[in-house]
Amino acid sequence: MPQTSRTAASGIDPDRSAVSFKTRLANWLPRLVLAPSFLAIxxxxxxxxxxxxxxxxxxxxxxxxxxxxxxxQYVRLWNTPRWHTAVINLFLFTFLFLAITIALGLLMAILLDQNVRAEGALRTIYLYPMALSFIVTGTAWKWVLNPDLGIEKVVQSWGWENFAFDWITRPDFAIYCVVIAAVWQSTGFAMAIFLAGLRGIDNSIIKAAQIEGASLPRIYMSIIVPLLRPAFLSVIVLLSYISIKSFDLVLALTNTGPGGSTEVPSTFMFAYTFQRNQMGVGAASAIMMLMTVAAIIIPYLYSELREDANGH
Structure with missing residues (x-):
């Protein structure tokens, strides 16, 4: 009996079997490719x-x-004065870092959105600091802020001998040096997100408002900026995450000094886990940082998922 006859007699369609195998392979191939990454995570x-x-x-x-x-261990953690300093510094640093970075990033994005000349070059210059690691940024700004080498020395050499900019050596001002370095590195990143949001807004909205007699600042404050809500959420979440894990910047710039005045939770966790041999306290501080990140991420995800559900 011919092969086709035997196959037909057995009730098996070779074409359908091949298609079924290809379909199963197509369904499982992405899972097989992602399985190692999923397992590693x-x-x-x-x-x-x-x-x-x-x-x-x-x-x-x-x-x-x-x-x-x-x-x-959590009781010991919250009874440690150094942890209180770290938490206060984190909230102060995060507030100033977010406020200044968002304000400057939005302003730069609005200026670039006016179709200025050499926009590509300016965008590259603004984004360049983001390509650097926090270690490089911290080391560079440590030189810039050093009273014997940086801004203070240069200005005094110009004739202003009474000029002083020694924040990095003062316990009550050193944390602001960390803010300056972080803002310098991350402002271009915020600008890029805001600029992408601005480019996604229909120009007819602006033209209609101009026809109604609204000034350009009023248009941006009353119409454009509220439309940038998704961009604001993204910037706030990402910058908050950067501020919480600012270990390398603080270590390179101030090494938590002077006198532990720039301690943050990430440096506290590292010091107590690997230097002071108090792994339990270090783990407790890590969990507190994790809860802080979750408090930021979960509302953001909830907002995004709710918008998707309403959109569908």
């Missing part, structure tokens, strides 16, 4: 988060222990 992120949570409830010191002592 599962182990490298979520498993270690769970491990850190367990360590924060244990009596771990130099080495991890797997007993359970309840909230003792």
């Amino acid at each position: 599962l182990i490298g992120v979520y498993v270690f988060i769970a491990w850190t949570i367990w360590i924060s409830f244990s009596s771990s010191s130099m080495l991890p222990r797997y007993d359970f002592i309840g909230l003792d």
Whole structure:
């Protein structure tokens, strides 16, 4: 009996079988490709988060222990004056960093949106600092702010001998030096997001408002800026995340000095975990940072998901 007859007699359609195999392969291929990355993230992120949570409830010191002592490590953490300094610095740094970066980024985006000449070159110049690591930024600004090498020395050499800009050596002003360096690096990033949002707004809205007699500043304040709400949310979330993990910038610029005045939660966690051999307290501080990030991310995700649901 011919092969086709035997296949037909058995009730198997070879073309349909081949199509079914290709369909199953097409459905499973993306999953197989993403499986290693998913596994790496599962182990490298979520498993270690769970491990850190367990360590924060244990009596771990130099080495991890797997007993359970309840909230003792969190009580020790919040009874540590250095942690209070870190939390205060984080809120002060985050507020100033967000406010100044958003204001400057929005202003730069509006100016570039006026079809200025050499826009491409200006955009590249503004974005260049974002290509640098925080280590490089911190080291560079450490030189710039050094009274013996940087701005103070240069201005005094011009004849203003009484000029002083020694914030980096003063415990009550050093945290503002961290703000200056962070704003310098991240303003171009905020500008790029705002500029993309501005370019997505229909020009007919502006033209209609101009026909009604509205001035350009009034148009931006009353119409354009409210339409940039998604851009504002993205900038706030991303900059807040940057501020919380500003470990390398602080370490390179001030090394938490002078006198621990620029301590932030990330440097506190590193110091207590790897230098002071108090792993339990360090893990507790890491979980507090994780909760802070979650408090920022979850409302943002909820807002985005709700908008998607309403849009559909």
